[in-house]
Amino acid sequence: MSFFRINAVPNRTTALALSWSLFVAGTALYFWTSHQRHVENPEDRVVPSLSQMVKGMSDAALKPDEADEQEAGAENAPLWQRVHSSMLWKDTLASGKRFLWGLGLLFPAAIIGMHMALFPYVGTVFLRFILFFDKIIALSVLPILFIAFGIDELSKIMLIVIGVTPTVILDAFNLTKGVPPEQIVKGFTLGAGDFTVAYMVVLRQIWPRVLNSIRLNLKPVALFLFSGEMIASTDGLAYRIALLRRNLSMDVIIPYVLWVALLLFLVDFGMRLLNKRLHPWFREA
Amino acid sequence: MLSGVNLTIEAGEFVCVVGQTGCGKSTLLRVVLGCEQPTAGRILVEGREVGHPGRDRGYVPQKYSLFPDRTVLENITFGPLMEGAKLWSPLLPEYWRKRRESRATAMKYIDRMGLRPDDACKYPDELSGGMQQRVAIAQALIMNPKILLMDEAFSALDPGTRTDMQRLLRRVWRDTGTTVMFVTHNIAEAIFLSTRVVVIGKDNGAEASRVVAEIEIPEYKRLDSGYLCEEEMARVIREIEDAAMGGRIEQEFAEFGG
Numbered sequence: 001m002s003f004f005r006i007n008a009v010p011n012r013t014t015a016l017a018l019s020w021s022l023f024v025a026g027t028a029l030y031f032w033t034s035h036q037r038h039v040e041n042p043e044d045r046v047v048p049s050l051s052q053m054v055k056g057m058s059d060a061a062l063k064p065d066e067a068d069e070q071e072a073g074a075e076n077a078p079l080w081q082r083v084h085s086s087m088l089w090k091d092t093l094a095s096g097k098r099f100l101w102g103l104g105l106l107f108p109a110a111i112i113g114m115h116m117a118l119f120p121y122v123g124t125v126f127l128r129f130i131l132f133f134d135k136i137i138a139l140s141v142l143p144i145l146f147i148a149f150g151i152d153e154l155s156k157i158m159l160i161v162i163g164v165t166p167t168v169i170l171d172a173f174n175l176t177k178g179v180p181p182e183q184i185v186k187g188f189t190l191g192a193g194d195f196t197v198a199y200m201v202v203l204r205q206i207w208p209r210v211l212n213s214i215r216l217n218l219k220p221v222a223l224f225l226f227s228g229e230m231i232a233s234t235d236g237l238a239y240r241i242a243l244l245r246r247n248l249s250m251d252v253i254i255p256y257v258l259w260v261a262l263l264l265f266l267v268d269f270g271m272r273l274l275n276k277r278l279h280p281w282f283r284e285a
Numbered sequence: 286m287l288s289g290v291n292l293t294i295e296a297g298e299f300v301c302v303v304g305q306t307g308c309g310k311s312t313l314l315r316v317v318l319g320c321e322q323p324t325a326g327r328i329l330v331e332g333r334e335v336g337h338p339g340r341d342r343g344y345v346p347q348k349y350s351l352f353p354d355r356t357v358l359e360n361i362t363f364g365p366l367m368e369g370a371k372l373w374s375p376l377l378p379e380y381w382r383k384r385r386e387s388r389a390t391a392m393k394y395i396d397r398m399g400l401r402p403d404d405a406c407k408y409p410d411e412l413s414g415g416m417q418q419r420v421a422i423a424q425a426l427i428m429n430p431k432i433l434l435m436d437e438a439f440s441a442l443d444p445g446t447r448t449d450m451q452r453l454l455r456r457v458w459r460d461t462g463t464t465v466m467f468v469t470h471n472i473a474e475a476i477f478l479s480t481r482v483v484v485i486g487k488d489n490g491a492e493a494s495r496v497v498a499e500i501e502i503p504e505y506k507r508l509d510s511g512y513l514c515e516e517e518m519a520r521v522i523r524e525i526e527d528a529a530m531g532g533r534i535e536q537e538f539a540e541f542g543g
Contacts, residue, residue, distance in 0.1 A: 180349040185320055188338035190364035190428060199372055200363075204354045281354050281408040 048251035056251030061088040087240065088259070094235040095225065096263075098153060102160030102221045103214070109165040110210040111203075113172025118198050123173075130169050138163030139227055146232060156228035163224040164217050171213040175206040208275050208282040215271045218264055287312055288493035290326075292483060294432065299458050299465045301475035304485035305529055309494040310468045313485065314436050317466065318342055330431050340364070343425030343433040343463075347440050350421035351409040357420050358405040361391035364428040387427075394423035397460075399453060415446035422457065432464040439474065451477055455511060472525055476502060477512060482521070484528040498528030 002008065010018065034047040048056070062079070065087040083089050116123040116130070138159055145162075149155040179202050187197040229238035237260055244253050275282065287309045294300050302310045315321045317328055319337040327334050330341055338344070351360050365387035366380070374380045395405055398419040409417055418438055425433055439447045455478060458465055469475050475482045479502055486497040506517055513521065 181320075182344075182346040182349040183352065185318065185338045186344055186346070186350070186352075187367075189318070189340060189342055189344040189430070190367055190424070191340035192363075192367040192370070195372055196367055196370055200367070201352060205352070279354065281410065283410065 045248050045250055048254065052251040053255050056249065057088075057255040060252050060255070061086050063087075065090055088256075091235060091237045091240045092259075092263070094233075094239075095229065095237040098156050098160075098225050098229075098236070099221060101153075101157050102164070102225060103218075105157070105161055106165060106168045106214050106217065106221075109168045110172040110214070113169040114176045114198065114203055114206065116169070117173045117176030118202060119194075126169075127173070130166050130173075133162075134166035134170060136162065138224055142228070142231065151232040156225060156233070159228045160221050160224045164220050167217060167220070168210075168213060172206065172210055175209050175213070176202055179205055208279040211271060211275045212284070215268055215275075218268055218271075222260070222264060286493040287316075287485075287495065289495045292496055294464060294466060296431075296464050297462045298481060299455075299467070299479045300481050300483055301467045301469055301479035302483045302485060303469060303472060303475045303525060303529070304494065306470065308485045308487065308529075310470075310485050311436055314434050314466060314468045317432075318344055318434050340368070340428055341431045343428060343430030345418065345421045345425055345433065345435045345438045347437040350438075351417055351424070353409050356406050356408055357395065357400070357412070358388060358391055360409070360420055361394055361424050361427055362387040364424065365390070390427060391423070394427055395420075397457070398423045413446070414442050415450055418442070418450055419453065422454065426457065426461060426463065430463065432466060435465065435467045437468055437470070440469070440471075447474070452511070454478060472522055475525075476518065476521055480504065482525060484525055486529045498524065500524055500528075 030047070031050065034044075034049050037044040037047050038049055045052075062082045064082070064085040077085075112126065116126050141162060142155075142159060145155040145158050149158055183201055183205070184197055187201040192200060225236075226238035229236040230242040233239040237256060241253055241256050244256075290313060292313075302313060304310045312321065316323050319328070319335055319339065319342070322336065329335070335341070352363065355363065362384065366374075366384060370380070392402065392405065395402065400416060400419055404412070404416065409420070412420065421438070422433075439450045442450060451474060454465075457463075458478075465478075467475070467478060469478075472482075482498075482500045482502065483496055484498040484500070485494050487494050488497075500521060502513070502521065506513055508514060512518070
């Protein structure tokens with residue numbers, strides 16, 4: 001077996017082993033380092049052990065948020081109730097709401113991109129502006145957003161809008177330009193009007209690719225959301241990570257980071273599955 | 286560039302446009318289709334001037350002839366459903382009634398085009414090139430266009446499929462009486478299909494192309510197979526080559542079979 005052979009065809013077992021090898025190596029390296037540090041200092045918090053992280057995460061997920069006034073007997077409440085009043089649940093809910101708002105706004109952005117590419121006058125009005133808008137570094141306008149919209153939800157959502165929508169608009173614009181002109185002409189010869197061609201011919205064809213583009217922008221959406229939450233927020237996953245950093249609570253920070261990665265992975269997976277189900281004709285390149 | 290093109294196509298005629306590569310035969314078709322605007326002159330369909338692509342002109346291109354996101358049945362019924370449709374039409378019961386009716390009609394076209402009923406649920410990428418073009422012809426014909434415009438519609442097909450498609454198109458044309466304008470670079474195909482071959486070419490030193498010859502192919506001269514006899518075939522080919530100057534139009538005698 002030669003590792004650097006272009007025509008190599010790894011068998012199933014080898015491929016499975018190789019694809020997990022870095023995860024295994026990373027985890028092993030972490031726990032070895034953690035063990036070494038704990039031998040020197042059993043109270044070490046910088047590289048927490050598995051038991052420290054499990055305890056930290058179970059406190060975050062099953063104990064009532066310390067900010068809330070603890071009700072009597074809360075410790076003995078049913079599991080769902082304990083999860084519902086936990087710090088992790090509240091943070092996930094707060095970040096999730098903002099994330100979904102940001103994600104939701106990307107869909108109209110894609111429609112704008114399609115109109116820009118299809119209708120020359122719309123393109124003339126918007127294209128130059130969007131190209132300029134795309135060059136603005138979203139984080140650089142964060143202070144302006146906080147002044148203009150306050151430090152509430154709107155400024156964080158606006159940060160996502162400024163950061164990601166131009167990319168999605170331009171993506172949809174390019175995808176629409178990529179629809180063969182024969183298809184548009186065909187639509188007209190079959191009796192469709194301008195808007196029916198736009199929505200029944202073009203949009204239907206670009207939609208799975210638009211969903212893919214939005215899916216690929218999940219990380220930037222989360223990135224802008226986290227930036228906003230870390231700088232000015234009173235709840236949310238990023239707010240919590242920033243807060244815990246002050247106490248060097250790596251036993252909660254690491255599970256939180258993994259939790260965020262898992263959530264993003266699930267959204268990505270869900271969108272990929274949805275795309276496949278909704279568009280059986282679509283073959284990914 | 287085309288100049289001084291004065292072409293009249295009678296109802297029910299099958300006109301093939303041939304010419305050397307780059308002579309402007311596809312441009313002529315695109316102007317008739319309304320995709321390109323002539324700098325001078327007019328295009329009339331049944332006496333009415335046309336500017337943009339519309340439902341009175343059916344179109345079958347060489348590539349991308351079907352909507353990839355729709356099944357065969359949905360491709361064929363697209364036209365009937367789009368007639369006067371608005372974006373909100375699917376919310377109205379009338380749309381669903383029309384959908385049922387057009388599906389029944391589409392199944393007849395599927396049969397007429399030699400496709401199997403179970404092909405109706407397939408997506409275009411599950412069909413061969415020849416099958417896709419059969420669906421594209423059905424999709425255009427279901428609209429009863431005043432003229433069917435076909436741009437190198439069979440050029441991407443293998444020789445065997447191409448011959449099958451030529452026979453099918455001739456049969457459909459005879460059955461429906463649809464007026465057809467067919468652009469091709471293949472003389473044998475043009476002679477087999479058409480009632481008249483229009484040759485586009487350039488005069489010596491000229492920049493613009495024009496119609497240099499119009500050669501009638503009378504039906505009575507055809508054999509039972511639809512082909513011309515060898516002698517007549519040779520005469521028509523010579524005439525087309527002479528008109529196109531230099532005779533560099535691609536000939537595919539192998540496909541013609543004689």
